[in-house]
Amino acid sequence: MPKLKTHKGASKRFKKTGTGLVVRNRAFGRHILTSKPHKRKKKLHQSVVADKADQKVLKRMLPY
Incomplete structure (x- = not known):
């Protein structure tokens, strides 16, 4: 089985x-x-779990 390639755009964002x-x-x-x-700007600095609907696709893009 060949190596899986990481989606470089996704690896920079997620x-x-x-x-x-x-x-x-x-x-x-x-x-x-x-x-x-200020409160909103502070919240924008926090990372958040990606949507459940996108998890499967994102996991395929980021195999490692």
Whole structure:
């Protein structure tokens, strides 16, 4: 069986947790931050588990 290739775009955006779930970063935290409250900006720094519907595809993209 050949080696599985990692999807490079996905590897830069997602990472696997110890339990095998895929984690992503939140959107809307790069620019136009002056109009957003401090609380919201703090929340945007936290990573979050990717949606359950996307887990299967993301795990296939990140085999290792």
